[in-house]
Amino acid sequence: MNPNLKFLIGLTAWLVVQPALAALNIFACEPEWGALAKELAGDKASVYVATTALQDPHRIEARPSLIARARTADLVVCTGAELEIGWMPLVQTQSGNSRIQAGQPGYFEATRQLTLIEIPQQLDRSLGDIHAAGNPHVHLDPSNIARVAAALAERMVQLDPGETVQYRARAKAFLERWRQASTRWEKEGAPLKGLPIVVHHKNMSYLVRWLGMREVGTLEPKPGLPPTATHMSELLASLARDPAKAVVRAAYNEPRAAEWLSERAKIPAVTLPFTVGGSERAKDLFDLFDDTLSRLLAVQK
Amino acid sequence: MFKRKLIALAVALAFPGAALAQDADLAKIREEIRQLRGTYDQRIQVLEQRLKEAEANAGKAERSAAKAEPAATGTTARSGESAFNPAISLILQGTYANTSQDPNTFQITGFVPSGGEVGPPKRSFGLGETELTISGNIDPYFRGQLTVALTPENEAEIEEAYFQTLALGRGFSLKGGRFLSSIGYLNDIHQHAWDFQDAPLPYKAFLGNQLKEDGIQLKWVAPTPIFFELGAEVSSGSQFPGSDQNKNGAGGGTIFGHAGGDIGPSYAWRAGLSYLRTSPLNRAYEDMDSVGGAVTNSFTGKARMWIADAVLKWAPNGNASRTNFKLQGEYFRFTQDGAMTYNDTGGSAVFGAVTDSFNTDQSGWYAQGVWQFIPRWRVGYRYDQLRFETVSNGIVNNALGPTAADFPVLASHNPTRNTAMLDWSPSEFSRLRLQFASDNSRIGATDRQVILQYIYSLGAHAAHKF
Numbered sequence: 220m221n222p223n224l225k226f227l228i229g230l231t232a233w234l235v236v237q238p239a240l241a242a243l244n245i246f247a248c249e250p251e252w253g254a255l256a257k258e259l260a261g262d263k264a265s266v267y268v269a270t271t272a273l274q275d276p277h278r279i280e281a282r283p284s285l286i287a288r289a290r291t292a293d294l295v296v297c298t299g300a301e302l303e304i305g306w307m308p309l310v311q312t313q314s315g316n317s318r319i320q321a322g323q324p325g326y327f328e329a330t331r332q333l334t335l336i337e338i339p340q341q342l343d344r345s346l347g348d349i350h351a352a353g354n355p356h357v358h359l360d361p362s363n364i365a366r367v368a369a370a371l372a373e374r375m376v377q378l379d380p381g382e383t384v385q386y387r388a389r390a391k392a393f394l395e396r397w398r399q400a401s402t403r404w405e406k407e408g409a410p411l412k413g414l415p416i417v418v419h420h421k422n423m424s425y426l427v428r429w430l431g432m433r434e435v436g437t438l439e440p441k442p443g444l445p446p447t448a449t450h451m452s453e454l455l456a457s458l459a460r461d462p463a464k465a466v467v468r469a470a471y472n473e474p475r476a477a478e479w480l481s482e483r484a485k486i487p488a489v490t491l492p493f494t495v496g497g498s499e500r501a502k503d504l505f506d507l508f509d510d511t512l513s514r515l516l517a518v519q520k
Numbered sequence: 521m522f523k524r525k526l527i528a529l530a531v532a533l534a535f536p537g538a539a540l541a542q543d544a545d546l547a548k549i550r551e552e553i554r555q556l557r558g559t560y561d562q563r564i565q566v567l568e569q570r571l572k573e574a575e576a577n578a579g580k581a582e583r584s585a586a587k588a589e590p591a592a593t594g595t596t597a598r599s600g601e602s603a604f605n606p607a608i609s610l611i612l613q614g615t616y617a618n619t620s621q622d623p624n625t626f627q628i629t630g631f632v633p634s635g636g637e638v639g640p641p642k643r644s645f646g647l648g649e650t651e652l653t654i655s656g657n658i659d660p661y662f663r664g665q666l667t668v669a670l671t672p673e674n675e676a677e678i679e680e681a682y683f684q685t686l687a688l689g690r691g692f693s694l695k696g697g698r699f700l701s702s703i704g705y706l707n708d709i710h711q712h713a714w715d716f717q718d719a720p721l722p723y724k725a726f727l728g729n730q731l732k733e734d735g736i737q738l739k740w741v742a743p744t745p746i747f748f749e750l751g752a753e754v755s756s757g758s759q760f761p762g763s764d765q766n767k768n769g770a771g772g773g774t775i776f777g778h779a780g781g782d783i784g785p786s787y788a789w790r791a792g793l794s795y796l797r798t799s800p801l802n803r804a805y806e807d808m809d810s811v812g813g814a815v816t817n818s819f820t821g822k823a824r825m826w827i828a829d830a831v832l833k834w835a836p837n838g839n840a841s842r843t844n845f846k847l848q849g850e851y852f853r854f855t856q857d858g859a860m861t862y863n864d865t866g867g868s869a870v871f872g873a874v875t876d877s878f879n880t881d882q883s884g885w886y887a888q889g890v891w892q893f894i895p896r897w898r899v900g901y902r903y904d905q906l907r908f909e910t911v912s913n914g915i916v917n918n919a920l921g922p923t924a925a926d927f928p929v930l931a932s933h934n935p936t937r938n939t940a941m942l943d944w945s946p947s948e949f950s951r952l953r954l955q956f957a958s959d960n961s962r963i964g965a966t967d968r969q970v971i972l973q974y975i976y977s978l979g980a981h982a983a984h985k986f
Binding site (some may be wrong): 288 | 632657660663684686687688689690691692695740741742743744745746747748778779780781782785788789790807833837838839840841896900946947948949960978981982983984985986
């Protein structure tokens with residue numbers, strides 16, 4: 220046979236078979252939900268993660284690669300609450316995949332399972348890029364992960380009922396490990412109670428609430444707007460009255476503003492992995508919380 | 521019974537003076553309040569206990585998804601007629617322009633005028649198109665969108681008004697109505713999202729800025745890890761290079777294919793090939809003969825176009841917040857075969873109406889790069905060029921009537937243009953742009969343009985195409 224023809228047949232066969240290999244094709248909008256889906260589905264699913272820990276989930280474009288992956292997805296797991304509003308609606312309509320449209324079981328939003336905080340009293344763009352449904356960066360509170368895990372496992376069951384026993388067993392095992400880990404984290408994190416910190420963006424609010432820390436300022440003048448010189452000097456002045464112990468940013472946030480403040484206010488700049496893949500150590504959800512806590516505790520010492 | 525006690529209490533509080541009430545009565549009321557408080561404390565404790573249990577249960581995998589949905593408390597319930605209002609967004613635009621040539625004399629010499637408003641903005645202060653977009657899901661099967669452009673001339677134009685299927689599945693989607701054609705790269709991106717104030721020369725000369733047709737479009741996305749889509753459109757073909765044909769069936773059509781993907785985390789690309797075919801009928805443009813008399817030239821025949829497009833985007837680790845770079849380019853080949861009618865009866869009336877063969881084979885391309893060098897600031901450069909190549913005008917060639925001098929718009933000319941821009945975007949919703957261009961669209965004259973532009977977007981958060 221002509222080698223070109225062979226290659227073509229092979230390629231076609233691979234293209235046809237490839238999406239059918241795993242039972243569930245999962246498209247995760249952010250790394251935390253990708254990691255969670257892997258924990259819950261194990262080898263019953265192939266998980267594609269649309270963004271990395273070094274990317275700002277607000278500012279993603281509907282790239283061709285995302286449309287292609289969404290095309291074959293059985294289940295899309297996103298944060299929701301308008302976090303992905305700049306790209307996911309386009310990916311959904313352009314993919315031609317009816318299973319992952321809003322309202323279908325194949326479209327799962329983590330924030331729908333949770334009670335959000337910081338719901339704006341007033342919706343006005345003069346307040347910056349605010350989210351009407353509340354703060355969408357929910358995953359840095361272990362109890363939120365547990366709630367989303369429970370609902371996500373049931374969604375997997377709904378979409379792939381043949382593996383019901385597997386999904387439920389894995390979910391139960393995961394939640395048990397998670398409960399134990401959460402207890403440990405709460406004990407380890409106890410010294411962080413009351414720790415005053417400055418954050419880059421309001422993406423640490425759930426972490427702050429969970430550990431009982433105190434947010435005394437943000438580097439962004441308004442949500443979603445890059446730090447400005449005026450705002451930074453005002454912040455520095457306010458820290459003189461109400462000092463912070465650290466300035467905290469996510470791996471994807473630009474380092475310069477945090478470094479500037481760290482130098483002027485003589486407080487350490489802490490870079491948190493924020494999500495899975497955001498640091499060497501944060502390889503899964505458990506490591507993510509371990510790493511986050513140890514980085515914060517290093518400040519308190 | 522509880523109510524009566526409350527009334528008694530209220531009366532007691534409201535008329536302290538009238539409360540010559542006996543101490544015994546007061547004591548009785550106090551006792552009852554204490555009891556009430558007690559029972560309420562108990563009830564609250566029970567509720568708190570239940571809440572704790574509910575929260576604990578929430579962590580259990582056994583909870584069914586059916587229960588999970590109503591548990592969603594994150595969003596506030598809305599009701600009433602406005603609850604289903606579609607998303608509305610508004611684009612405000614305006615310019616201040618200085619041009620060394622009169623914008624009213626703008627032409628792209630060497631190319632049949634495309635009928636669009638392709639010239640530079642008017643001098644001094646001017647309003648751009650104000651765009652109002654209303655969109656939303658119609659039902660589980662369809663989505664709808666309307667974009668109305670309010671022109672500075674106080675007219676409302678329907679830019680787009682289409683439905684799109686949501687539930688065809690298997691990668692298919694169907695669009696119908698009036699929409700921006702998906703040929704090329706820039707064509708289906710709204711003007712306010714372009715990286716320069718105006719369209720590249722090939723878009724101006726060959727598509728009248730942008731091809732938007734009344735018709736239907738079918739697209740299919742392949743189930744492959746590399747993005748691959750195929751699409752076809754049939755339309756009335758009434759917009760340039762077509763014209764209103766007053767016939768049954770489709771007057772024009774396109775087919776296109778796009779492929780795209782990522783190269784590592786930092787690069788993303790898309791490339792495509794498109795083909796357009798239409799049959800203009802008496803597609804007319806105004807010109808002047810050699811003595812300045814008005815002439816109408818109309819073309820009937822076939823028009824075909826090939827477009828190759830490519831775009832490459834770079835952002836360090838795919839994080840475009842701080843810096844990013846975008847390189848894009850498109851190549852056009854445009855051919856027309858048919859007959860031209862030259863008619864000077866409305867002007868010099870020397871030749872009357874003369875018809876002969878008219879064939880063109882012309883091309884054009886542009887390349888541009890836009891670099892965000894710090895947050896909020898971008899700088900860009902564009903070079904565009906049109907190639908006159910072959911214009912075979914039978915009326916001129918047969919040497920019986922009008923000469924080349926009677927077709928000044930079709931004088932042999934290869935237009936070129938250099939454009940540089942700097943823009944500042946305080947937020948995702950606002951942009952100010954300064955653009956300089958040196959434009960040789962007209963034969964024998966260079967138009968130096970300085971354009972200051974603002975673009976503001978209000979309302980629903982737009983999702984921008986790659």
